[in-house]
Amino acid sequence: MTEFEGLPDSRTSLRGLTEEGHEAWLIRGIAGKLYRCPGCHGEISIGTDHVVVQYVRRAGGSDHHHWHRRCAEDLLVPELRGIKPVRAAASTRSRLETRARRPAGRRQRR
Ligand SMILES: [Zn+2]
Numbered sequence: 001m002t003e004f005e006g007l008p009d010s011r012t013s014l015r016g017l018t019e020e021g022h023e024a025w026l027i028r029g030i031a032g033k034l035y036r037c038p039g040c041h042g043e044i045s046i047g048t049d050h051v052v053v054q055y056v057r058r059a060g061g062s063d064h065h066h067w068h069r070r071c072a073e074d075l076l077v078p079e080l081r082g083i084k085p086v087r088a089a090a091s092t093r094s095r096l097e098t099r100a101r102r103p104a105g106r107r108q109r110r
Contacts, residue, residue, distance in 0.1 A: 004083060005073075008051060013091040016080030021104075023056040024080055025091050026072060039071030051076075054096045062100035064093065 007026075008014050014026040029052040035044040044050050044066055051072040054064040067076060077083065099107060 004077065004085070007085060008088065011088050012085045013088045014077075014083050015086050015091065016077070016083035018055070018080060021058050023104075024076070025054045025056065025086075025096055026076075027052045027054060027088065027091055027093070029066065031066065035066035037068045037071050038065050039067055039075045042068065044068060052093070054091075054093055056096055056100045058104040060100055060103045062097055 004014060008028040010028055013028070016024050016026075018024050029050050031044050031046050031048045031050055033046060035050070036042070037044055037050075049069065051067045051069050052064055053067055053072065053076060054062060056062045
C-alpha cells in the first residue's frame with residue numbers, strides 16, 4: 001500500500017469500506033492517554049502519533065479504536081476496499097459521529 005504511505009496525516013485522512021460494508025475512516029491522532037492497539041495488543045504511549053480508526057456503520061452508529069500506525073498499515077488497510085484520501089478537516093470524529101446518526105442510504109454523498 002505504498003500509495004498511502006505516511007497517511008493519514010494532519011491534512012489527509014483515509015476512508016475505505018470493511019468487508020461488511022461499514023465505512024472505516026483512518027484519522028491521524030496524537031495519544032492523549034495510554035491506548036491499547038487492537039492489532040498487536042501492545043500499548044500506544046501518550047504523545048504517540050498513531051491512527052484513529054472510526055467506523056461508521058451501515059445501519060448508523062459509530063465507534064473508534066486507536067491503532068499503531070504500522071499495525072494499521074500492515075493489518076487493517078489491506079482488509080479495506082476502495083480506500084480514498086479525504087480531507088482531514090471533513091473527517092473529524094465529531095463530524096463522523098454526526099454522519100453516523102443516519103443509516104448509509106440517507107447520508108450525503110461525499
Ligand atoms: Zn499495534
